[in-house]
Amino acid sequence: MSPKSDCSPVQASSEGSQYFRISDDEDSSSLPSSPNPSMSPLDLEDCFSEDKCSLADPRDPPQKKQKTRRGRTKAKSEALVSKQKKNRRVKANDRERNRMHNLNSALDALRSVLPTFPDDAKLTKIETLRFAHNYIWALTETLQMADQSLLSLGPQETRETFPRNPSACLVMDLTSPNSSASSSSPCEWDSLYSPVSQASLSPRNCTEDLLPSSAPCFSHSPSFPEYI
DNA sequence: TAGGCCATCTGGTCCT
């Protein structure tokens, strides 16, 4: 079950700019006498800014200038406050949208460096974060193991054991579902749970907590240490 | 159709 994948930020942004919902207070209290229910918020802004649609009661007797002026002043100030409020909300919505887009971009960047199978499978947000956490933890642990092995092995043995960068070997083991895995257990990545993950995630549910349901559970090479 | 995921809006809170 992959979520909608064609929702680019640009598209979302354009949709967001078109989508506007008038909140209850703005609709009923701040804008009590909307001249035209079909007017867009921008129309209403024009209405306020240009004073095209006065909020003053037309039934006010014209001879009571003082009272009328005071009433109009109050109504206009309320309109201005309402307009300012609405402008702030619109700007805040825009910032929030951009903030979430930035967050999603960062999440996409994170996804791009994580191995996924199949390649076009898109991890959900929570899956990406959990997977990245465990992936980093596994890489770190393996590097430490490799360092220890390097220290204990002689130069010749080292060359045979680690012909290339040990971390590269690790990545191969981690990422390739067809790597020399002898274990056929469907959820070998359970062994990659970090201590922290074990505290917060259920190791028994590999598909939910570590990998997307659409992605297969990977096997690791026999040389990969068991982290239980 | 229910449930999951997501984008967006919104009001509150904290910080500068």
Added chain:
DNA sequence: AGGACCAGATGGCCTA
């Protein structure tokens, strides 16, 4: 005061 961050609400889309 204004911006950043957060969490709740809402509605749309997609899949089983």
